[in-house]
Amino acid sequence: MTTELTDAQARARRLSRSYRCRCGKPVFFDNTLCLACGATLGYLPDEGRVAALEAGPQPGTWTTSGRADVLKLCGNRHSPAGCNWLMYAANPKDLCIACRLNRTIPDVQDADNARYWGRIEGAKRRLTSQLIALGLPVRSKLHDDPERGLMFDFLRSPPKGPQVMTGHADGLITINVEEADDAKREQIRHAMREPYRTLLGHFRHEVGHYYWDRLVWNTRWLEPFRNLFGDERASYADALKRNYEQGPPADWAHSYISSYATMHPWEDWAETWAHYMHVVDTLATAMGFSLDPHNLEGHIEPFGPDALYAPDDPNATRFLELLNGWLEIVMVLNEMARSMGQPDFYPFVMCKPAVAKLQFVQMVVLDSRSNPEL
Numbered sequence: 526m527t528t529e530l531t532d533a534q535a536r537a538r539r540l541s542r543s544y545r546c547r548c549g550k551p552v553f554f555d556n557t558l559c560l561a562c563g564a565t566l567g568y569l570p571d572e573g574r575v576a577a578l579e580a581g582p583q584p585g586t587w588t589t590s591g592r593a594d595v596l597k598l599c600g601n602r603h604s605p606a607g608c609n610w611l612m613y614a615a616n617p618k619d620l621c622i623a624c625r626l627n628r629t630i631p632d633v634q635d636a637d638n639a640r641y642w643g644r645i646e647g648a649k650r651r652l653t654s655q656l657i658a659l660g661l662p663v664r665s666k667l668h669d670d671p672e673r674g675l676m677f678d679f680l681r682s683p684p685k686g687p688q689v690m691t692g693h694a695d696g697l698i699t700i701n702v703e704e705a706d707d708a709k710r711e712q713i714r715h716a717m718r719e720p721y722r723t724l725l726g727h728f729r730h731e732v733g734h735y736y737w738d739r740l741v742w743n744t745r746w747l748e749p750f751r752n753l754f755g756d757e758r759a760s761y762a763d764a765l766k767r768n769y770e771q772g773p774p775a776d777w778a779h780s781y782i783s784s785y786a787t788m789h790p791w792e793d794w795a796e797t798w799a800h801y802m803h804v805v806d807t808l809a810t811a812m813g814f815s816l817d818p819h820n821l822e823g824h825i826e827p828f829g830p831d832a833l834y835a836p837d838d839p840n841a842t843r844f845l846e847l848l849n850g851w852l853e854i855v856m857v858l859n860e861m862a863r864s865m866g867q868p869d870f871y872p873f874v875m876c877k878p879a880v881a882k883l884q885f886v887q888m889v890v891l892d893s894r895s896n897p898e899l
């Protein structure tokens with residue numbers, strides 16, 4: 526009998542959000558301390574798990590069972606970022622792989638900024654852990670890879686403007702830190718008539734633009750991308766103007782995952798990418814806690830191979846199984862949210878063309894395999 530995990534099993538384990546302390550009690554993604562036994566906890570991004578730590582050979586170093594390497598805590602652990610990630614003690618850098626992605630953070634002497642930044646980093650760690658677990662390249666443009674890396678500016682608009690715009694350009698993602706203010710973000714969500722607006726959603730959307738540059742542009746995926754999403758060489762300025770003047774086409778829900786996706790092929794890609802990340806993270810979390818869609822009363826009309834971009838792909842059957850299982854779970858979670866008087870857990874409806882695009886995103890993701898640098 527072999528205990529080797531298959532690639533898919535290992536990936537599912539890395540993506541799971543269910544962890545246990547060495548004392549056996551459950552611990553969670555953001556925890557720094559086990560409340561049951563008092564163990565110091567840290568997150569291991571390469572294994573995708575929260576680990577209980579033992580004091581290491583030198584002061585400020587740590588070890589954990591199952592690993593021979595000596596570790597240290599991220600330098601942002603005691604900052605408003607509250608980062609619980611680990612890195613190799615031998616790494617001369619102070620910050621973990623996620624915190625090294627920052628180029629600009631707001632002035633945390635300001636109490637609002639400190640609070641905003643803490644929330645932003647929490648969402649960013651969820652994003653980054655998932656990118657790493659999916660095997661996507663994650664390297665800091667500032668510290669590790671000036672050419673092709675990724676970095677973040679978290680900016681606050683000056684009182685007299687101009688307003689900071691959230692967006693992506695050439696590996697730099699800019700986030701308006703006021704998106705971390707619940708009241709302000711909710712106000713914008715209403716004004717824009719969006720069903721869903723979160724920090725994590727912003728991160729997933731913007732990083733989708735970054736990975737388009739890295740994984741689609743100038744690769745064998747570019748022509749298939751254009752066939753499926755449309756030609757991204759169409760003027761973005763015209764698309765923006767059209768969207769502003771006319772709004773989305775009335776029948777957008779038959780072809781797109783969201784109304785914003787109708788604007789331009791790039792936005793369609795970024796929206797689809799974000800939804801792929803929503804699906805994978807929530808499903809892996811459900812399965813990590815043994816929430817099995819097979820045990821639920823089936824009320825959904827499952828998608829079949831005719832909805833796929835590549836029905837003959839070796840992963841096609843598995844993709845459909847996961848997607849349909851996830852839709853089962855979402856149906857139940859939406860009903861549960863309504864039972865609590867809360868907005869829907871997943872306020873979107875999938876259509877066949879969106880499913881095809883999701884499968885395409887998965888194929889591009891599976892085609893990219895990188896190892897993280899701690």
Ligand SMILES: [Zn+2]
Binds near residue numbers: 547559562563
């Ligand atoms: Zn414990």
Ligand SMILES: [Zn+2]
Binds near residue numbers: 609
């Ligand atoms: Zn960190």
Ligand SMILES: [Zn+2]
Binds near residue numbers: 730731734791792
């Ligand atoms: Zn976008």
